[in-house]
Amino acid sequence: MGNSGVKQGKRGFFGGIGAFFRWFLRNRRIQVIFIILLLFLPVFLLVYGIVIPVKNYKPAPMAVNESTDTSKYGSVSLNDQQLSDIQKIIQKENEKAFQMTRLSLAEKDSIYMVLNIPDSLLLLEIKGVTVKKVRILDLEISNSFSLISHENLLPWISKPFILERDLSTIPKSPIVVKQAPKDTIEAAKQSSKPAPPDSTNVFFTLYFDRNLVLEVEQADPLEKFTTEKVVTYHKIKRKESTRSVFQLLGNPQQKDQPMLVKMVISESEARAIYRAVPVKTNLILKL
Numbered sequence: 260m261g262n263s264g265v266k267q268g269k270r271g272f273f274g275g276i277g278a279f280f281r282w283f284l285r286n287r288r289i290q291v292i293f294i295i296l297l298l299f300l301p302v303f304l305l306v307y308g309i310v311i312p313v314k315n316y317k318p319a320p321m322a323v324n325e326s327t328d329t330s331k332y333g334s335v336s337l338n339d340q341q342l343s344d345i346q347k348i349i350q351k352e353n354e355k356a357f358q359m360t361r362l363s364l365a366e367k368d369s370i371y372m373v374l375n376i377p378d379s380l381l382l383l384e385i386k387g388v389t390v391k392k393v394r395i396l397d398l399e400i401s402n403s404f405s406l407i408s409h410e411n412l413l414p415w416i417s418k419p420f421i422l423e424r425d426l427s428t429i430p431k432s433p434i435v436v437k438q439a440p441k442d443t444i445e446a447a448k449q450s451s452k453p454a455p456p457d458s459t460n461v462f463f464t465l466y467f468d469r470n471l472v473l474e475v476e477q478a479d480p481l482e483k484f485t486t487e488k489v490v491t492y493h494k495i496k497r498k499e500s501t502r503s504v505f506q507l508l509g510n511p512q513q514k515d516q517p518m519l520v521k522m523v524i525s526e527s528e529a530r531a532i533y534r535a536v537p538v539k540t541n542l543i544l545k546l
Contacts (some may be wrong), residue, residue: 263496269420269516272319273379274521277405283432284428286390286539292326298505303373304334309542313519315428330333334531337367345388349409351460352409352413353400353413353416353546354418356416356437357416357537357543357544357545358418359417360417360418360419360543361373361384361387361543362387363418364384364387364419364541364543365384365385365387365388368385368386369385369537369540369541370384370385370390370536370537371383371384371385371540371541371542371543372536372541372543373382373542373543373545374473374520374542374543374544374545375390375402376398376520376544376545377545377546379394379395379396379398380392380393381393381522381524381532382396383472383532383535383536384540390536391531392533393524393525393528393533394524394542395524396478396521396522396523396524397478397522397523398520398522398523399519399520399521399522399537400520400521401517401518401519401520401521402518403516403518404518405546412546413520415469416544416545419541419542419543420468420469420471420535420541420542420543420544421467421539422466422467422537422538422539422542423463423466423467423468424466425457425464425466425494426431426459426462426464426466426492426495426496427460427462427463427464427533428459428460428462428463428486428492429461429488429530429534431533431534431538432534452469457525459486459488459489460476460480460486460489460526461475461477461480461526461530461533462474462475462476462477462480462489462492462493462530463475463476463529463533465497465536465542467542469518470516470518471516471517471520471542471544472517472518472519472520473479473520473542474496474519474520474521474535475521475522475523475524475529475532476521476522476523476529477523477524477525477526477529477530478523478524478525478526480526501519503516
């Protein structure tokens with residue numbers, strides 16, 4: 260009797276599903292509504308989670324002078340020559356902001372970073388003198404850079420960015436632990452060879468103030484050196500990305516989303532850059 264009841268329950272469950280699909284296939288209007296909703300959902304998520312946040316995003320909250328706000332006057336049609344002139348003005352203003360910021364850091368005694376996006380270069384400088392130049396093999400910047408107005412972007416790059424924290428697969432200062440010899444005989448027996456180089460793949464992220472995030476990875480990382488630190492690093496980065504998406508969906512108007520720059524450089528350069536920059540270094544961004 261018990262088995263008979265279970266079988267009847269299963270038949271009733273699947274029978275209900277079958278009845279629903281038969282009703283769905285017979286009702287053309289319901290099918291059209293279902294297809295519309297199915298097509299509308301991705302568009303809604305795209306607009307609500309990406310387009311609206313990017314359109315309203317400002318990298319640094321600031322008060323905008325009403326006299327310089329031209330948005331209330333509507334769009335203005337410009338010819339090719341006027342657009343070219345405006346582009347030249349924007350380039351000159353960006354160059355002026357870059358050089359003024361560089362001059363302010365040249366007065367200090369600490370090492371600072373210069374990220375030159377147009378020339379794909381990452382520099383280390385001290386007192387205005389370049390002590391290391393690294394060619395960026397692959398560079399990817401957030402779409403927000405191209406969507407933010409020049410009036411909002413210029414103040415954002417007009418002063419140095421300050422490093423607040425970092426995340427890396429390699430230590431900042433490698434430490435070699437050796438046991439002190441008991442006497443000169445034991446000391447003579449110890450190997451004087453240098454320690455082998457660290458084989459861990461180099462990935463690191465530098466988190467600066469004003470929401471600037473710089474992600475660096477070595478070119479062609481080797482899978483066999485995917486150590487626990489590398490796995491942990493990627494796990495943390497995935498959690499950050501997921502959290503950022505959900506924050507956008509929850510509040511599309513928020514203005515603290517990261518302005519992300521990803522770059523790929525050689526393994527030796529990545530290792531040298533991470534270990535050379537001070538803990539509280541500064542960065543100049545040239546657009």
